[in-house]
Amino acid sequence: MAHTARILLLGSGELGREFVISAKRLGAYVIACDAYDDAPAMQLADAREVFSMLDGERLREVAEKHRPDYIVPEIEAIRTEALAELESEGFTVVPSARAAQLTMNRDAIRDLAANELGLVTSKYRYAKNLDEVRAAAAHTGFPCVIKPVMSSSGKGQSTVRDEDELEGAWDYACANMRGDRQRVIVEQFIDFDYEITLLTVRHAGGVTFCPPIGHRQERGDYQESWQPTPMSDSAIAKAQDMARKVVDDLGGFGLFGVEFFVRGEEVIFSELSPRPHDTGMVTLVSQNLTEFDLHARAVLGLPIPDRMLARPSASAVILADRDSDQLGYEGLADAMAQGADIRIFAKPTSRPYRRMGVALATGSDTDEARSKARDAAHRVHITYG
Ligand SMILES: Nc1ncnc2c1ncn2[C@@H]1O[C@H](COP(=O)(O)OP(=O)(O)OP(=O)(O)O)[C@@H](O)[C@H]1O
Ligand SMILES: NCC(=O)N[C@@H]1O[C@H](COP(=O)([O-])[O-])[C@@H](O)[C@H]1O
Numbered sequence: 001m002a003h004t005a006r007i008l009l010l011g012s013g014e015l016g017r018e019f020v021i022s023a024k025r026l027g028a029y030v031i032a033c034d035a036y037d038d039a040p041a042m043q044l045a046d047a048r049e050v051f052s053m054l055d056g057e058r059l060r061e062v063a064e065k066h067r068p069d070y071i072v073p074e075i076e077a078i079r080t081e082a083l084a085e086l087e088s089e090g091f092t093v094v095p096s097a098r099a100a101q102l103t104m105n106r107d108a109i110r111d112l113a114a115n116e117l118g119l120v121t122s123k124y125r126y127a128k129n130l131d132e133v134r135a136a137a138a139h140t141g142f143p144c145v146i147k148p149v150m151s152s153s154g155k156g157q158s159t160v161r162d163e164d165e166l167e168g169a170w171d172y173a174c175a176n177m178r179g180d181r182q183r184v185i186v187e188q189f190i191d192f193d194y195e196i197t198l199l200t201v202r203h204a205g206g207v208t209f210c211p212p213i214g215h216r217q218e219r220g221d222y223q224e225s226w227q228p229t230p231m232s233d234s235a236i237a238k239a240q241d242m243a244r245k246v247v248d249d250l251g252g253f254g255l256f257g258v259e260f261f262v263r264g265e266e267v268i269f270s271e272l273s274p275r276p277h278d279t280g281m282v283t284l285v286s287q288n289l290t291e292f293d294l295h296a297r298a299v300l301g302l303p304i305p306d307r308m309l310a311r312p313s314a315s316a317v318i319l320a321d322r323d324s325d326q327l328g329y330e331g332l333a334d335a336m337a338q339g340a341d342i343r344i345f346a347k348p349t350s351r352p353y354r355r356m357g358v359a360l361a362t363g364s365d366t367d368e369a370r371s372k373a374r375d376a377a378h379r380v381h382i383t384y385g
């Protein structure tokens with residue numbers, strides 16, 4: 001065979017696009033899947049399949065047609081029962097069908113982290129109607145954060161300051177939840193000093209951590225990230241210990257993005273992605289091996305260094321502000337003039353707040369890198385035809 005491995009990629013957004021590049025550099029044949037055609041990763045892959053990955057039967061048909069060595073989820077909205085079945089029949093799901101299943105639902109991963117593994121989390125309770133939301137908020141206190149148990153990138157999420165806002169937040173969560181379970185998590189709002197993503201690679205040779213990535217979110221969605229971010233030795237040790245516990249429990253090989261809130265010396269586990277993380281796009285310039293390279297290596301059973309280093313770097317997102325299918329981009333040269341780099345994801349359509357690209361920069365420290373990346377992101381103008 002001409003290729004080192006066949007990979008079925010489930011989800012073809014910007015993270016998948018970079019993963020395709022990394023996997024293909026290692027000689028893999030990649031079939032990119034998503035619910036819409038010309039998705040960012042499809043444009044670079046060897047083959048594509050356009051279907052809803054929530055459709056278990058279609059998922060099975062596609063897996064049987066391509067007979068991949070590895071099935072690599074790139075999004076959360078996947079019929080994970082189908083992944084479990086395929087795994088039991090001998091397919092390899094990355095990092096494991098169990099990891100995909102538990103992280104698709106906030107309640108499943110939260111119960112594992114808080115109850116079974118004993119990790120420190122915010123106070124929380126679940127609710128499936130407005131009365132239960134009120135009871136849950138009485139338990140957590142105000143402010144609290146309400147999120148659908150099935151959602152990502154902040155969809156359906158709101159921070160609630162008092163009783164009167166609960167109904168609006170419940171309606172908003174219901175209107176924006178994915179899947180068929182009308183259920184939310186109500187979490188105590190953590191007034192953190194900063195939050196991090198700890199990229200954690202579980203591989204044949206053990207577990208390797210990348211230097212912590214700091215990030216800033218708006219509307220529950222990432223706006224900028226930087227690496228490394230300073231942390232005390234004790235805080236980093238706590239985060240690494242919790243990350244190791246959870247990835248060892250989930251099993252399999254791959255890179256995980258483990259999210260924590262840090263308040264003083266207290267480190268609070270939030271959630272994790274069993275795959276490259278959006279805030280980890282900064283590794284496209286900060287690390288010798290990016291998060292996508294590390295995921296590809298771990299998946300293919302190739303060696304991962306024991307220690308990863310990062311030079312001070314930052315990323316800043318380029319967002320659309322309206323719906324369009326006549327997109328163009330201006331200002332790239334201007335954005336790059338101060339030394340920043342730009343990635344455009346080439347999504348075929350835009351909608352308000354959709355992430356269309358990212359600016360990347362390095363600097364003598366992360367403050368300088370952040371201001372360069374932000375400045376470059378502002379110089380890119382999307383045209384809407
Ligand atoms: N309990 C909380 N206290 C304070 N801030 C919170 C809390 N929960 C979430 N946030 C803020 O909202 C952001 C998004 O939350 P979370 O990571 O749970 O959502 P998500 O939809 O899964 O996002 P993604 O899929 O992009 O990781 C967090 O990074 C944090 O900034
Ligand atoms: N926080 C998760 C995340 O960043 N996922 C990334 O966004 C894409 C969906 O983007 P879209 O909504 O613009 O299609 C996903 O395919 C993945 O690459």
Ligand SMILES: [Mg+2]
Nearest residue numbers: 153259270271
């Ligand atoms: Mg998150």
